[in-house]
Amino acid sequence: MIYNVKFHQSYLFFLFVSAFFSSLLVSCTQSTKPDVSAIHLDVKIARFDRDLYAGKSKNLSETNAFLTKKYGTFYDDYVHRMVGNFDYTNQEILTTLYQDSAYSDLNKEVDSVFKDITPIEKDLSETFKYVLYYYPKAKVPQFISFVSGFAVQTPIGDNYMGIGLDMFMGKNNQFYKAIVQSVPTYLSRRFTPEYIVPRITETYAREELFHERDEDRTLLSKMIHNGKILYFMDKVLDEKVPDSVKIGYTQKHIDWCKTFESDIWAYYLQNNLLFETDYQKIQVLLSEGPFTPGLGEKNESAPKLGIWTGWQIIRKYMQENKDVTLQQLMAEQDAQKILNLSKYKPK
Structure with a gap:
């Protein structure tokens, strides 16, 4: 069987089964959103985590049959791609899980934190109504929670x-x-409930709606692509979601970027980075991290500055070109055109 599971922003660190973004800088976000009341959508999250744990006290073959029937492809991906591999059968992997006290402890902790996920379901419903408003043919996936x-x-x-x-x-x-030691604090500080809907939205946008093209290899093209993803999030997420959560920054990061925006832009220009295609030179400006090496004092700079700058360029572009629709923006592949028409020149 061919699997088509994508692990966007995955952190591959295993606890068991031993094989294991508030302030707006240049805001183009509308203060009022379009009316989506005519779009009927009621997202429900299937609690695989609970169904799986409940099977611990039941017959193993019956649990396997139940999970296979109810969760299908997800269950298969879970046992063979997330917590196990294809060297073991479903039941062997379930046995290993159920015998591991770490699994039980973690599952109990998750259940205590997420006793009621109705608020998350409500937020997902609202966000995907906006997705459907802008992209009526988009397919809303089944949402499944797990551990x-x-x-x-x-x-x-x-x-x-x-x-x-x-x-x-x-x-x-x-x-x-x-x-x-495996998951540094600059990553785990974002492991909070408020990040669920933004991260789901980002993953969906990147993997289902707006794929990055292989030919977009310059820093500018990658800045613009990532900026468009974040602008899309501006349009479909609740207005109360702060910029810091959208991009995964602390408020200090946002403040730093705002204070040194012109300096950041000058850094790109002085070092001829906009059209750079060297992977190592580009990645330092796009990757996760506690800060951006070589910029700022005392490691106070924000990470992935290329993505943040791309976001500001897109916001300025949409501010300067009010006749451009969201759909037209997302379909435009000429990064240089967007930069030129944005008139982005921070001071």
Whole structure:
């Protein structure tokens, strides 16, 4: 069987089964959103995490049959791609899970944090109403919650999107303190419930709606692509979601970028980086991290500055070109055209 599961922003660190973004800088976000009341959508999250744990006290073959029938492809991806591999049968992997006290402890912690996920379902419903408003043909996936021992956060597969609840339990959760050597604090500080809908939205946008083209290899093209993804999030997420959560920054990062915006832009220009295609030179401006090496004092700079700058360019572009629709923006592939028409020149 061919699997089509994508682990966007996954953190491949295993706890068990031993094989394991508020301030607006240049705001183009509308103060009022379009009316989506005519779009009927009621998202429900299937609690695979609970169904799986409940099977611990039942007949193994019956549990396997039940999970196979109810969750199909997701269940197969879970046992063979997230917590296990193809060298073992479903039942062998279930046995290993059920015998591991770490799995039980983690599952109980997740259940205590997420006793009621109705607020998350409501927010997902509202966000995807806006997705459907702008893209009526978009397919809303089945949402499934799970626990994988910090193996993956928001996987996307055939007709489903997973929500790894164990990677959203709250930044001060005791489990994250225990795995700090594998999952640094600059990552786990974002493992909070408020990040669920933004991360799901980002993953869906990147993997289902707006794929990055292989030919877009310059820093500018990557800045513009990532900026468009974040602008799309501006349009479909609740207006109360702060910029810091959208991009995964602290408020200090946002403030730093605002203070040094002109300096950041000058850095790109002085070092001829906009049309750079060297992977190593580009990645330092696009990758996750506690800060951007070589910029700022005392490691106070924000990480992935290329993505943040791309976002500001797109916001300025849409501010300067009010006749351009969201759909036209997302379809425009000429990064240089967008930069030119944005008139982006921070001072």
